[in-house]
Amino acid sequence: MAIGERIRFFRNLCGMTQKYLGQVVGFPEKTADIRMAQYESGSRTPKADLTNKLAEIFDISPQALTVPDIDSYNGLMHTLFTLEDLYGLKITELDGEVCLHLDKGMGTNYIAMFEMFSAWEEHAEKYKNGEITKGEYDYWRYNYPKI
DSSP, rough: OOHHHHHHHHHTTTTTTHHHHHHTTOOOTTTHHHHHHHHHSSSSSOHHHHHHHHHHHTTSSSGGGGGGOOOOOHHHHHHHHHHHHHHHHEEEEETEEEEEEOOOGGGGGHHHHHHHHHHHHHHHHHHTSSOOHHHHHHHHHHHTOOO
């Protein structure tokens, strides 16, 4: 999902209009909705300072806005291939299911990824078991690693 789509996703999640969000980030009232529409459509790309301001308004990590472009299956596959190259993410078959797992041979990358995946699994399990709400789970995800 491209950054514009992420902005729209979080804006809608917060119940904001384009005009309101544009004004909150500091655009003039007359052009606030037009500017936000340009960012959401992808005709403009926000600079780092605007991305940080949007993240602050949405109460999320800036990285939650700047995820890789995975809005197509090909984009998703190439993102997974990059994760394989950089972090040792491996694909295997286990009991007739396709599984992704970490390669223990990746040394410090394995340890770092194991810790991150373990934190994710812990929060996902808490949500599944009803120990935390969907909102709390999403808050954790969208603010990772800040929280």
